[in-house]
Amino acid sequence: METLGYKYHDNYSVEVPKNLEHGGFSTNIAMVCSKLNKMKPLNLAKKIVAEMEKKRDYKSVSLAGAGFINFTLSNYVYHHMIPMIMFNDYGSSNYGKRRKVILEFVSANPTGPLNVVSARASAYGDSLYRIFKYVGYEPFREFYVNDAGNQVDILAESVELRYRELHGEIISEFPAEAYNGDYIKDIAAKLNSIEGSKLLHYSEKDRLDRMKDFALEEIHRMQVFSLEKFGVEFENWMSEKKLRQEGSIEEVLSWLSEANVTFEKDDAIWFESTKFGDEKDRVLMRADGTITYIVPDIAYHLTKYQRGFDIIIDVLGPDHHGYVPRLKAALEALKYDFHKLEVVFLQHINLFSNGELVKMSKRAGKIVTMNDLIDEVGKDATRYFFLDRRPNSHLNFDLALAKKASNENPVFYIQYAHARICSILKKAKKEKLALNNFDLKQLKRLDKVEEIRLIKKMLSFPEILNQITDKREPHRLATYTLELAGMFHKYYAAFTIINPRYKDLSRCRLFLISAIKNVLAISLDLMGISAPTSMKRKKK
RNA sequence: GUCCCCGUAGCUCAGUUGGAUAGAGCGUUUGACUCCGGAUCAAAAGGCCGUGCGUUCGAAUCGCGUCGGGGACACCA
Numbered sequence: 343m344e345t346l347g348y349k350y351h352d353n354y355s356v357e358v359p360k361n362l363e364h365g366g367f368s369t370n371i372a373m374v375c376s377k378l379n380k381m382k383p384l385n386l387a388k389k390i391v392a393e394m395e396k397k398r399d400y401k402s403v404s405l406a407g408a409g410f411i412n413f414t415l416s417n418y419v420y421h422h423m424i425p426m427i428m429f430n431d432y433g434s435s436n437y438g439k440r441r442k443v444i445l446e447f448v449s450a451n452p453t454g455p456l457n458v459v460s461a462r463a464s465a466y467g468d469s470l471y472r473i474f475k476y477v478g479y480e481p482f483r484e485f486y487v488n489d490a491g492n493q494v495d496i497l498a499e500s501v502e503l504r505y506r507e508l509h510g511e512i513i514s515e516f517p518a519e520a521y522n523g524d525y526i527k528d529i530a531a532k533l534n535s536i537e538g539s540k541l542l543h544y545s546e547k548d549r550l551d552r553m554k555d556f557a558l559e560e561i562h563r564m565q566v567f568s569l570e571k572f573g574v575e576f577e578n579w580m581s582e583k584k585l586r587q588e589g590s591i592e593e594v595l596s597w598l599s600e601a602n603v604t605f606e607k608d609d610a611i612w613f614e615s616t617k618f619g620d621e622k623d624r625v626l627m628r629a630d631g632t633i634t635y636i637v638p639d640i641a642y643h644l645t646k647y648q649r650g651f652d653i654i655i656d657v658l659g660p661d662h663h664g665y666v667p668r669l670k671a672a673l674e675a676l677k678y679d680f681h682k683l684e685v686v687f688l689q690h691i692n693l694f695s696n697g698e699l700v701k702m703s704k705r706a707g708k709i710v711t712m713n714d715l716i717d718e719v720g721k722d723a724t725r726y727f728f729l730d731r732r733p734n735s736h737l738n739f740d741l742a743l744a745k746k747a748s749n750e751n752p753v754f755y756i757q758y759a760h761a762r763i764c765s766i767l768k769k770a771k772k773e774k775l776a777l778n779n780f781d782l783k784q785l786k787r788l789d790k791v792e793e794i795r796l797i798k799k800m801l802s803f804p805e806i807l808n809q810i811t812d813k814r815e816p817h818r819l820a821t822y823t824l825e826l827a828g829m830f831h832k833y834y835a836a837f838t839i840i841n842p843r844y845k846d847l848s849r850c851r852l853f854l855i856s857a858i859k860n861v862l863a864i865s866l867d868l869m870g871i872s873a874p875t876s877m878k879r880k881k882k
Numbered sequence: 883g884u885c886c887c888c889g890u891a892g893c894u895c896a897g898u899u900g901g902a903u904a905g906a907g908c909g910u911u912u913g914a915c916u917c918c919g920g921a922u923c924a925a926a927a928g929g930c931c932g933u934g935c936g937u938u939c940g941a942a943u944c945g946c947g948u949c950g951g952g953g954a955c956a957c958c959a
Contacts, residue, residue: 451959488959610957621884625957635959663886664954689887690953730907731895736888736952747894749921752907758921766918773918821896824906835914835923848918877921 420797421785427797427857433804433864438479438811444646445471447657448569449486452561453497453521456568456712458691458739459659464712465728465870466688467657468574469816472868477807482651485576486642489558490583491635497521498554504530505553509539529560568712572721573870580645582638590641591633594672595626603675618671621664640672647678654683655814660690686814689736710741719748722871726753729869730820752824756862757874759827763859764875766839770852773840777853787850792833796854799826800861807868816869823865830858 394400399419426432447467448460456464467483474481488494500520503513504527516522533541533556541549562579569575585591595611598604603614609629613636616623625634646654658665666685673680693710715724718741727744730752731737770776788794806822809815839851866873 492958608957612957621955628957630957632957634957639959660887660953662954662959665959687887692952734887735895738894743894747908750908754921755907758919762919762922769918817896821906824896828906831922832924834918838918840918877919 417789417794418786420794420801421788422782423801424785424797424853424857425782427800427803428860430860430864432860433807434476434478435804435808436478437808438474438477441479441652442650443474443479443481443653443655444484444649444651445474445481445655445657446484446486446646449488450565451493452487452489452558452565453493454523454561455525455564458693458710458712458715459688460568461572461712461715461724462691462728463657463659463688464569464572464574465725466686466733466816468572469725469729469819469869470655470810470814472870473807473810473816473819476868477804477811479653479811482578483574483576485579486582487562487579488582488635490586490638494554494558495550497557498550500526501530501533501553501557502550505534505541508534509542525561525564526557529557532560564713568716571716572712572725580642582642585638585641585645590644591637594637594641594644597676598626598672601675601677613668613672613675615668615671615675618667618674620667620671624668636668636672639669640676643669643673643683644676644678647673647682652682656683656685658685658687660687663687684814686733688733691737691739693739693741715741715744718745722753722757723748723751725870726751726756726820730817730824732817733815753871754877755831756823756827756866757872758877759830760859760862760866760873761875761877762834763830763855763862766855767852767859770840770848773842773848775840775845775848775852777849777856780849780853784846784850785853787847788854790837792829792836793851793854796826796829796833796858799829800857803861803865819865819868823862823869826858826861826865830855830862 399416400414445467447463448456450456450460471481471483496519499517500522503516503520507513508530533553537552541552544552595604598613603617604626605612605614610625611627613624613626624636626637627633643654663685670680670683673683719727724744788797803822806818810818837851839855840848842848863873
């Protein structure tokens, strides 16, 4: 536009038509800028097309419709982008403008080991974290621990029963509300090996406190262990107990009452959340003076604001969706920008065993733990299994099937592409086809449609990453990587990479597949999956 | 009763800021290196995108209804 001396503004768009086969772009620039130059769109488009045709950057330029310009770039434009794709931080950017993002996920109750649902949340949250970080956000992973309140009291009592059992007491009836998994026995036994019968002489309160603290510590350790095995870390574990000790409860209560949104009824203190669109009002403090879970939850979310996060994302199970309105109501009442809080719901996992639905129950101790899953299916396959699905898709999960299917998990297809390239590059080294001092002009030999398509696919990578952060949908990376791996496998089968008779061509192709290897490695890393340089041959 | 999610190939799932012939993996059938890794590739079969109406030049994608499946509606968290 500038060389033609026309005025223009930036609100035109360049689009890649859905029909990728013919590759190419389409732009409405002439239509957007016609008024500015007092010309008819079609006439302006003609001038632009004429100018574009003079440049060798464009392979073909054509007019369409009322002034759309379709054009295709010359191959060499693509060729010259390959070196960029080979940078080991290819795709990273400043897209996020260093905005601070807090991702809260898993946040499982500290009353038992992590289960398959936590594995899904881990795969989702951690990959999203990695991608956020890669494109220039400042993300932060947090696990909220509900280590106070009713359920941890029950936890303590459950341990107590098992402990007393160890000392000869016969527990005729194990209460239905108690936690009944084997891990409770393990915790009791471990505590017993440290303390012996000493605790029996404590006062009940002291004994239960000791049980509680010990159990919480043990379970925390179990959870950290599983997460580490899965490659997931948290920057912070936020303790509810600590929040309570710091006086946050009293603060929240007094702020809400200052905001005139609380009232008393039946000796309890209520929050008038219906004022802010909630279905009904919520109890904050019961008649006996204890607090309901909502208060520390509000306090916790306030810290997310106070800590200066620009984007606040909660990853929750679908059973919490009714909980969001009351939380947002409280934020609104306290004059916080409740729009900043986003909630992603990960849908349930229906657990099957040999085709039959299994109900999981932590209380009854009937759960498939995250540990079992990783041990039996493997970290990489498990992560991919959960990652290639949309967050709000329901999914059926059969452990027996998952084990069997782990050999058929698409993740191996991707990893194999990576390993295969590594193997080819190794062979190239033996053939003395080194890529140092490689003359970029040689790249003109990459003139096959498949080669240009591969380059285009890799050039779309940065945009895919940006979209993932916009939509909070890391599964798109799983899909993308699978497609890229597929394109490589097909290319490999159709063309010979190393051919000693055509050394220059071989070098060009090695150059290309090195770029592919790089993108695969980056993608796998962003998904928390390893990129092996070699793989064991599968038995037929 | 109110609210949330889902319904796409035999199975598991992609594809939704509306665009041309709806895709992949697994499974089924048939083929492929004396040569860079056969965990690969080529090809075939398999679809009223649950269903009806609407908006639109154009709908898997948007709206309303309907059917089917899952879930939530606590002074548990």
